[in-house]
Amino acid sequence: MTVHPADRGVRDFQPGSHTTTDSGQPVPNDEFSAQVGQQGPQPIHDFYLIEKLAHFNRENIPERLPHAKGSGAFGEFVTTEDISDITCAGLFQKGVKTPMLARFSTVAGEKGSPDTWRDPRGFALKFYTEEGNYDLVGNNTPIFFIRDAIKFPDFIHSQRRKNASGLRNHAMQWDFWTLSPESTHQVTWLMGDRGIPKTWRHMDGFGSHTYQFINAEGVRHWVKFHFKTNQGIDFLTQAEADKLAGENADYHREDLYESIKNGDYPSWDLHVQVMPVDEAETYRYNPFDLTKTWSQRDYPLRKVGTMTLNRNPQNHHAQIEQAAFAPTNIVKGIGFSPDKMLLGRVFAYPDIQRYRIGANYQQVPVNRPLSPVNSYSKEGAMQFEFPHPAQAEYHPNTIGGPSADASKAFDIGSWDTKGSDIYRGDVSPHADDTDQVQAAILYREVMDDAARERLAANIAGHVSAIHPDETELLERVYAYWAAVDEGLCQAVKAGVEAGPRGNHRLQD
Numbered sequence: 339m340t341v342h343p344a345d346r347g348v349r350d351f352q353p354g355s356h357t358t359t360d361s362g363q364p365v366p367n368d369e370f371s372a373q374v375g376q377q378g379p380q381p382i383h384d385f386y387l388i389e390k391l392a393h394f395n396r397e398n399i400p401e402r403l404p405h406a407k408g409s410g411a412f413g414e415f416v417t418t419e420d421i422s423d424i425t426c427a428g429l430f431q432k433g434v435k436t437p438m439l440a441r442f443s444t445v446a447g448e449k450g451s452p453d454t455w456r457d458p459r460g461f462a463l464k465f466y467t468e469e470g471n472y473d474l475v476g477n478n479t480p481i482f483f484i485r486d487a488i489k490f491p492d493f494i495h496s497q498r499r500k501n502a503s504g505l506r507n508h509a510m511q512w513d514f515w516t517l518s519p520e521s522t523h524q525v526t527w528l529m530g531d532r533g534i535p536k537t538w539r540h541m542d543g544f545g546s547h548t549y550q551f552i553n554a555e556g557v558r559h560w561v562k563f564h565f566k567t568n569q570g571i572d573f574l575t576q577a578e579a580d581k582l583a584g585e586n587a588d589y590h591r592e593d594l595y596e597s598i599k600n601g602d603y604p605s606w607d608l609h610v611q612v613m614p615v616d617e618a619e620t621y622r623y624n625p626f627d628l629t630k631t632w633s634q635r636d637y638p639l640r641k642v643g644t645m646t647l648n649r650n651p652q653n654h655h656a657q658i659e660q661a662a663f664a665p666t667n668i669v670k671g672i673g674f675s676p677d678k679m680l681l682g683r684v685f686a687y688p689d690i691q692r693y694r695i696g697a698n699y700q701q702v703p704v705n706r707p708l709s710p711v712n713s714y715s716k717e718g719a720m721q722f723e724f725p726h727p728a729q730a731e732y733h734p735n736t737i738g739g740p741s742a743d744a745s746k747a748f749d750i751g752s753w754d755t756k757g758s759d760i761y762r763g764d765v766s767p768h769a770d771d772t773d774q775v776q777a778a779i780l781y782r783e784v785m786d787d788a789a790r791e792r793l794a795a796n797i798a799g800h801v802s803a804i805h806p807d808e809t810e811l812l813e814r815v816y817a818y819w820a821a822v823d824e825g826l827c828q829a830v831k832a833g834v835e836a837g838p839r840g841n842h843r844l845q846d
């Protein structure tokens with residue numbers, strides 16, 4: 339019988355059992371180490387004392403950079419609709435139930451940082467499918483701050499701590515954002531109500547990038563993933579979030595854990611937007627630009643199924659910290675797209691995981707697929723699974739070993755590259771594309787008056803941390819918002835000038 343991924347790695351527990359070393363030898367004493375005489379030195383051959391101290395020193399692994407603070411739960415995804423006309427992915431065939439793991443997180447804060455800081459939330463999913471692991475590593479926002487992976491380290495540096503002071507600094511955040519106007523849509527979203535969800539259960543999740551669906555006949559469509567919360571969207575005001583940050587840094591982690599413990603299982607319905615491949619070229623927005631959404635009037639949501647989280651982790655470190663989500667993990671029927679952010683991410687995640695967890699991180703129980711592994715990877719630190727000795731360790735061979743079977747394989751995607759010369763430049767703008775167009779729609783058409791007021795107040799509060807002497811930067815901030823809406827700019831300016839001012843300088 340297959341062991342559920344959530345149950346792998348758990349040791350048997352027998353009440354009344356005796357303590358052992360990590361090698362299983364019963365130990366003589368839990369409280370006293372060995373000593374020469376009553377006041378003498380401690381012998382180095384008291385190996386149990388050494389093991390306890392030495393293992394303790396190695397309890398930490400590098401935290402994720404970014405998305406260090408988060409938590410998650412196991413659950414299942416059930417495909418309730420027939421979408422076989424657009425994808426042949428096994429997990430998305432009607433009636434299929436797939437075990438899965440979800441992890442939610444903030445982006446910029448460290449492992450102990452408050453859950454209620456204003457930040458996008460990670461929405462990372464791992465599906466243990468019969469065709470290998472499929473990961474959808476998204477956020478609670480359908481868009482992102484930048485559209486080229488080359489800017490990602492700079493963007494994250496602007497959000498983290500200053501080299502000199504070790505402090506986070508709003509001046510450098512606004513410096514980066516105003517010099518990267520493609521960030522406007524995401525910053526509007528971030529500073530609005532959805533910038534601090536009430537709980538992880540009360541937010542939607544998005545694949546954000548455009549992906550490719552491929553059906554059994556090889557027909558391709560572009561798709562965007564939307565996970566709609568069944569708990570309803572809800573948010574915290576800045577004041578509520580600030581208070582909670584002081585009272586309970588783990589507010590969101592605790593909420594998810596307690597809900598599941600109490601049998602109140604959160605769920606999300608998955609929908610996709612589907613674009614025929616030949617419509618991409620003429621769509622009014624560049625469909626591969628991660629700073630843009632596709633209008634749901636143009637491409638309505640189509641339901642796929644429901645994800646329910648119903649099992650808490652049994653060990654946070656083993657099952658959540660060591661979990662390795664990667665957009666790299668695709669299965670047959672789902673491919674990538676020309677989105678340059680996505681293509682950069684496909685490299686970045688397994689790379690950091692080899693360093694953060696170790697070369698054989700896919701053998702850790704939480705990351706191990708349910709389907710058989712037949713790769714030619716070998717050795718490396720902490721290898722604890724290995725091929726059958728009768729199997730060849732190279733390809734091609736005459737001994738017998740796995741061979742690729744294209745009919746079962748994933749397809750990384752295929753598209754028109756628009757030329758074959760090496761190119762460096764921005765994505766091509768489509769008819770309605772500007773950096774501000776969708777931020778303005780969000781502000782004017784999606785938000786109501788109260789939400790617009792909270793947006794202006796949240797921006798003003800954030801900008802107020804900048805020292806008033808940073809006049810050139812402040813002018814850039816006002817110009818950034820004026821390009822979205824003059825009224826929003828004036829409301830932000832009035833808010834900044836009315837309130838107390840901070841001491842964040844670019845040079846600190």
Ligand code: HEM
Nearest residue numbers: 402403405441460461462476477482487490546682686690
């Ligand atoms: C985590 C890189 C953009 C969502 C991470 C990690 C890296 C990374 C290195 C840490 C992974 C780990 O230690 O296991 C990048 C790069 C990006 C990018 C290079 C742009 C080129 C994005 C975007 C999204 C996203 C656009 C959402 C649509 C996440 C999430 C996590 C994460 C949810 C946490 C995964 C978890 O819970 O383990 N990113 N990222 N990232 N990233 Fe990105």
